[in-house]
Amino acid sequence: MSTPVDDPLSRERSHLAASRSALRAMREDVEALDISDVTANWVNAEVLAHQIDERIKALADLSDTPLFFGRLDYLRAPGAEQAEGAEGERFYIGRRHVHDADGDPMVIDWRAPVSQPFYRASKKDPMDIALRRRFGYTGGDLTAYEDEHLSDPAEAARTSKLLQQEIERPRVGPMRDIVATIQPEQDEIVRSGLSGTVCVQGGPGTGKTAVGLHRVAYLLYAHRERLARTGTLVIGPNRSFLHYIEQVLPALGELSVRQATVEDLVAHVEIKGTDDATAAVVKGDARMAQVLRRALYAHVTMPAEPVVVVRGSRRWRVPAYELEDIVRELLARDIRYGAAREALPQRIAHAVLVQMERSGEAPDDRVQDAVARNSAVKAAVKAIWPAVDPAKLVLRLLSDADFLAEHAEGILGEEEQKAVLWARPARSVRSAKWSAADAVLIDEATDLIQRTHSLGHVVLDEAQDLSPMQYRAVGRRCTTGSATVLGDLAQGTTPWATRGWQEALAHLGKPDAVVEELTAGFRVPTDVITYASRLLPHIAPGLTPVVSIRENPGHFEVREVTGTAEVLDACRESLRNEGSTALIAADARIPELAAALAEAGVPYLGPGEETTLQTRLTLVPASLAKGLEYDYVVLDEPSAVVDGEPDERTGLRRLYVALTRAVSGLTVTHKAPLPPQLS
Known part of the structure; x- marks a missing residue:
């Protein structure tokens, strides 16, 4: 049976098939490139071959990912005046650019300027768009479309059903892109310029992580x-989170973005120890940077003896007062300790050359370099400006009470100094039981000695949990670049959690960053976010509650139970639905629940492990739930989650995180009384 020629859905399917064929041709063209005679040497050949391989990967056609998701029909050619009787151009909007054999576009990259109205055009401001069409897919098959006639005053504005369905579609597996559902306020952040740093405050489900990742994709397109x-670099709170988001950028054709945790960035030593909360707070305080700087530059000693350089039959003497002038000038320049140390022998050699020239000689640069390498000059540099190992410097500060007291005087109090000192001083860097906070101190000391390499752009997610010293560590990686900072003050669960974004941005070295707030919730159902928001007055007074825009209120139930068996029953009920399910519990409850699941024959995964059709339940310690999302969540014993933290406020914030991981439904099970803040 033939399909009518004028059937719009049939025509769109034909365009999809033609676009896929064109994409295959583009990939085949790249695969057929012969580079055997176009490079000068094997190094260039390797680089070019790698670039071609990356391009081939970027042109992969993912069968279950729609090649385009929208269409724009312009009233006139973009940027042109409308000619009488003329029609504007038509563009299909997708995840990547696709062109035919003649080079004419079949799909326009969502990041291109001509695609912007797909996200921002409205009945109030149609942006020269006559029609915006959204497409619905089942797997990779185009099955529906929906039109908005933006320039037709007779057609009332309405909510897109396809857009709503895409937002509410069940989540299975890793995080996916939101390129088809980006909202105007999100698009403004995504398309903000490379030169500026943006901080996004967003409650659960507002899409701040997706916005940050899509901003990276946009910047890679534009610059x-x-x-x-x-x-570029994306920094996440832990490995589970990075695994969860790792497919978003590749799905958008971006394969070169590195992902890491803060611990990865400062991995100068092996982490073998932990700090108590008091020590960690002091070590994470920005004042430690002042202590480190004092301790480092205390190694510089003003010269007391002259330097005498012997060359042939001549002796050249640089007096101590002149050496002191050189040292003071280098200190005043405020350059890195190591850079100043490297400059010192050249400065001494220059002083010698001045004397040579006054005596009638004509030394050149080779003579100056030879003098700088003279044994007497080397000995003087070693005595005046000795080399310092950053790990050994931190080791001494944390092991030697007198050394710490000398350089922390007026900065840290006596109790704070006692808190950071090791009870059992280590004998060497290798034997020391370094903590995560110690590694950040070593990174700070390393940067004081030698400048850290700066990247063009850094995305910092879940930033509210970073200490001031961790902010400084991240800021060192983008001193000459920009950043996208993502977080939620209400979800700060560390003892040093961020109190305000302006303070945090100052530690990052980006005090002029723009702070944007996202308050529209796309992920968490209305009933769930309303229940969780009861905690906001207690954990983040003054913060705007998230308002869910989902039409489906979602499943929500608070269920009193008598034991673990009923918790497992709630999990089984959730697993009857489509999508993923998580059982989230206080860390101390995980072993008991794991044993119960195993005994009952219920298979489960750990955080970050990818769900399958056979195993859709994940057992999640509350401490690892941040940043993750599941279709259905069973939250076990809210009071145990609160009690598992060192103080009530941190515990309530941990509970807020756990309550807001559900996309479609939440069941709260409890035997103990609920925290009073939820009543």
Whole structure:
């Protein structure tokens, strides 16, 4: 049976098939490139071959990912005046650019300027768009479309059903892109310029992580050559989170973005120890940077003896007062300790050359370099400005009470000094039981000695949990670049959690960053976010509650139970639905629940492990729930989650995080009384 020629859905399917064919042709063209005679040497050949391989990967056609998700029909050609009787151009909007054999576009990259109205056009401001069409897919098959006639005053504005369905579609597996559902306020952040740093305050389900990742993709599109030279980096709170988001950028054709945790960035030593909360707070305080700086530059000693350089039959003497002037000038320049140390022998050699010239000689640069390498000059540099190992410097500060007291005087109080000192001083860097906070101190000391390489752009997610010293560590990676900072003050669960974004941005070295707030909730159902928001007055007074825009209120139930068996029953009920299910519990409850699941024959995964059709239940310690999302969540014993933290406020914030991981439904099970803040 033939399909009518004028059937719009049939025509769109034909365009999809033609676009996929064109994408395959583009990939085949790249695969057929012969580079055997176009490079000067094997190094260039390797680089070019790698670039071609990356391009081939970027042109992969993912069968279950729609090649385009929208269409724009312009009233006139973009940027042109409308000619009488003329029609504007038509563009299909997708995840990547696709062109035919003649180079004419079949799909326009969502990041291109001509695609912007797909996200921002409205009945109030149609942006020269006559029609916006959204497409619905089942798997990779185009099955529906929906039209908005933006320039037709007779057609009332309405909510897109396809958009709503896409927002509420069950989550299975890793995080996916939101390129088809980006909202106007999100698009403004995504398309903000490379030169500025943006901080996004967003409650649960507002899409701040997705916005940050899509901003990276946009910046790589708009500033590809510059970022190819300087690099980009996404920083997440833990490995589970990074695994969860790792497919978003590749799905958008971006394969070169590195992902890491803060611990990865400062991995100068092996972490073998832990700090109590008091020590960790002091070590994470920005004042430690002042202590480290004092301790480092205390190694510089003003010269008391002259330097005498012997060359042939001549002796050249640089007096102590002149050496002191050189040292003071280098200190005043405020350059890195190591850079100043490298400059010192050249400065001494220059002083010698001045004397040579006054005596009638004509030394050149080779003579100055030879003098700088003279044994007497080397000995003087070693005595005046000795080399310092950053790990050994921190080791001494944390092991030697007198050394710490000398350089922390007026900065840290006596009790604070006692808190950071090791009870059992280590004998060497290798034998020391370094903590995560110690590694950040070593990174700070390393940067004081030698400047850290700066990237073009850094995305910092779940930033509210960073200490001031961790902010400084991240800021060192983008001193000459920009950043996207993502977080929620209500979800800060560390003892040093961020109190306000302006203070945090100052520690990051980006005090002029723009702070944007996202309050529209796309992920968490209305009933769930309303229940969780009862905690906001107690954990983040003054913060705007998230308002869910989902039409489906979602399943929500608070269920009193008598034991673990009923908790497992709630999990089984959730697993009857489509999508993923998580059982979230206080960390101390995990072993008991794991044993119960195993005994009952219920298979489960750990955080970050990818769900399958056979195993859709994940057992999640509350401490690892941040940043993750599941279709259905069973939250076990809210009071145990609160009690598992060192103080009530931190515990309530941990509970707020756990309550807001559900996309479609939440069941709260409890045997003990609920925290009074939820009543």
